[in-house]
Amino acid sequence: MDPIKEAMLHRSHSAKLERRGHLISLACISLIVVVVLAIFFFVASRGLATFFTNKINLFTFLTKSTWAPAVKDAHGIPQVGALPMIVGSFGVTFLSAVVATPFAVGAAIFMTEISPNLGKKILQPVIELLVGIPSVVYGFIGLSVIVPVIRTVFGGTGFGILAGTFVLFVMILPTVTSMTVDALKAVPRHYREASLALGGTRWQTISRVVLRAAMPGILTGIVFGMARAFGEALAVQMVIGNAALLPKDLISPASTLTSVLTSGIGNTVMGSLENNALWSLALLLLLMSLAFNLLIRWIGKKGEMK
Structure with missing residues (x-):
């Protein structure tokens, strides 16, 4: 060749x-x-055993408010109702996101549009420091500071969804703020210049041009923060009260899916109804994480279409 x-x-x-x-x-x-x-597959096989092996009705599992898998009612049906934990998880997740979003967006606007130098030198390191703090530290602070303050102001024990909301607010604030900063920085500079050239004020440019252009990224950051809040276990467990009861208000002891899982999974026998019911809660958590990820992808695609 x-x-x-x-x-x-x-x-x-x-x-x-x-x-x-x-x-x-x-x-x-x-x-x-x-x-x-x-x-x-592992979580699904364990979680679905509650419904296929132990013959627990799915509707009953999702809607009943009594969580006592080892106890049976008058008809011999185990008391496996996950509604209190579902309400508690969604309650602290949505409330913490509602509280954190204005602070996160305001801090991001300050860091990118008003005082970038000060934001880069001071606020950015502080946000990065908050990200690195372990969850147990947030839990101890909530237990030592937030719970007593709520007890003094509102009465009761101080444990409940409100305490969990304040703890998760601080925990998800860095995530939402960082992603909002990235979204604002991604807005092309000529958007701002065009608005100012047309006579728009600084605030009109920020509120009507920059924020609207960055909205898909901001929504993605909020959903990311909600996903973290929904899956947080230790910090929430320390301040929410761990009572598997349907919460009557924000200051009554409650529980979340993660708090019940972490406190009960080590006290059950593998293959028993009590253990399978906890795996069903884990499966519900996994499905919610998948839902959050799909929502993030949908928001991202809507932003690309614009």
Whole structure:
């Protein structure tokens, strides 16, 4: 064979390295997919056992307000009602997001539009510091400061959804703020210049141009914060009261899906109804995480379409 033709047909060293890199990347991606599917399959198999093995009605599981898997009612049906934990989880999640969003957006506007230098030198390190604080520290602060203040102001024990809301508000604030800052920085500069050239004031430019253009990114940050709040366990467990009861108000002891899971999973026997019911709560958490991720992807696609 012609040496020149042979050299052209021969795969170069760079091409071999590139192919090897593609194979390694494909193997890593495949491993991640397998791990995710294995986790989902394991949790689903355990969680669905409550309904297929123990014959618990799904509607009863989602709507009943009594959580006592070891106790049966007059008809011999175990008291497996997850409604108190579902209400508690959604309550602290949505309330913390409602409280955190104005602070996060205001801080992000200050850091990007009003005083970028001060925001970069002072606020950004503070936000990064808040991200690195362990959950147990937030829980201890909530237990030592927030719970006594709520007890003094509103009465009662101080434990409840309101205490959990304040703790989660501080925990998700850095996440929402950081993603809002990124969304505002991604708005093209000529948007601002065009608004100012047309006679818009600084505040009109921020509120009617920059915020509207960055809205998909801001909504994504809010949903990310809600996803973290929904899955938080330790900090909420320390301040919410851990009472598997349907909360009457924001200052009565309540519980969340994660708080019941962390406090009860080690005290049950694998394969029993009590254990399967907890795995059903874990499956519900997993499905909610999937729902949050799908919502984030939907918001991102809507932003790309604009």
